[in-house]
Amino acid sequence: METSTLSTAAPYIIRQEYTAYSEEQHGVWAELVGRAFPELEKHGAREYLDGFSMIGIEQDRLPNLKSISARLEPRTGWNTTPVSGFLPAPAFFEMLAARRFPTTTWLRSRDSLEYTPEPDIFHDVFGHVPMHAHPVFADFLAYYGRVCASVADAAVLEKLGRLFWYTVEFGVIRQGGGIKVYGSGLISSHGECRNVMAGHCAIHDFTLDEVVNTQVKVDELHKLLFAVNSFDQIYEAMHEAERRAACGGL
Ligand SMILES: [Fe+2]
Numbered sequence: 001m002e003t004s005t006l007s008t009a010a011p012y013i014i015r016q017e018y019t020a021y022s023e024e025q026h027g028v029w030a031e032l033v034g035r036a037f038p039e040l041e042k043h044g045a046r047e048y049l050d051g052f053s054m055i056g057i058e059q060d061r062l063p064n065l066k067s068i069s070a071r072l073e074p075r076t077g078w079n080t081t082p083v084s085g086f087l088p089a090p091a092f093f094e095m096l097a098a099r100r101f102p103t104t105t106w107l108r109s110r111d112s113l114e115y116t117p118e119p120d121i122f123h124d125v126f127g128h129v130p131m132h133a134h135p136v137f138a139d140f141l142a143y144y145g146r147v148c149a150s151v152a153d154a155a156v157l158e159k160l161g162r163l164f165w166y167t168v169e170f171g172v173i174r175q176g177g178g179i180k181v182y183g184s185g186l187i188s189s190h191g192e193c194r195n196v197m198a199g200h201c202a203i204h205d206f207t208l209d210e211v212v213n214t215q216v217k218v219d220e221l222h223k224l225l226f227a228v229n230s231f232d233q234i235y236e237a238m239h240e241a242e243r244r245a246a247c248g249g250l
Contacts, residue, residue, distance in 0.1 A: 005098060009091035016065045016082040016105045028110050030060040032122050043197055045173050045182040051130030063125045065103060076138035080129050086118060096145025101132060114190060127184030136231040140238055147242045159212040159250050163241060166211045167234050172196065172203060172227045179203055179227060195221040203227050208237045212250060
């Protein structure tokens with residue numbers, strides 16, 4: 001899909017200057033992946049791990065977004081598109097609906113390996129993009145963008161934002177008799193992932209009602225998350241959310 005198909009988001013799209021990354025930055029990437037991946041081999045959802053190897057993320061070099069997209073697009077139609085930073089909601093939704101994931105190109109520095117206030121390429125590519133190789137998740141995410149792009153009511157958008165938060169950012173799934181992580185905020189944060197795996201976070205069965213009525217807190221580790229049994233559940237929840245939003249009942 002070409003940039004010209006995007007109107008609201010077009011000003012935010014940039015080029016990834018891949019050759020401008022320094023050896024120090026590749027080294028920080030390698031350290032981040034080297035710390036996180038052994039944990040994820042144990043605690044990551046199967047679909048995340050499948051996507052990770054499918055899109056060809058390298059452990060010791062920063063990802064080239066063009067190469068990632070070249071592997072991803074034939075599978076689910078998703079493209080990993082470089083953007084200048086945080087996008088206003090309408091531009092963000094427009095990109096999701098067009099299967100173009102807004103992806104930052106900057107990388108945190110060595111002295112903030114654990115946390116960055118804004119998403120960086122580690123959060124976006126290592127955390128998010130592998131799931132875009134899963135067909136049902138991929139369809140869900142585009143569907144989410146399409147629905148949100150058509151909603152004007154701020155209260156409804158806030159509730160849909162919680163659906164995004166508790167799935168795309170902090171989702172967990174029941175697999176093989178245990179809890180596995182698939183949300184990017186869990187995958188790209190050691191502390192958040194450990195918090196869940198150590199049992200310090202209650203896990204409820206995913207229901208649309210509870211998810212859209214559970215406030216998001218960004219200043220502390222999660223005390224409650226929601227587990228699906230399959231990704232069909234979040235697609236179906238989106239269907240229900242769209243139906244309710246249309247009649248004002250979300
Ligand atoms: Fe994210």
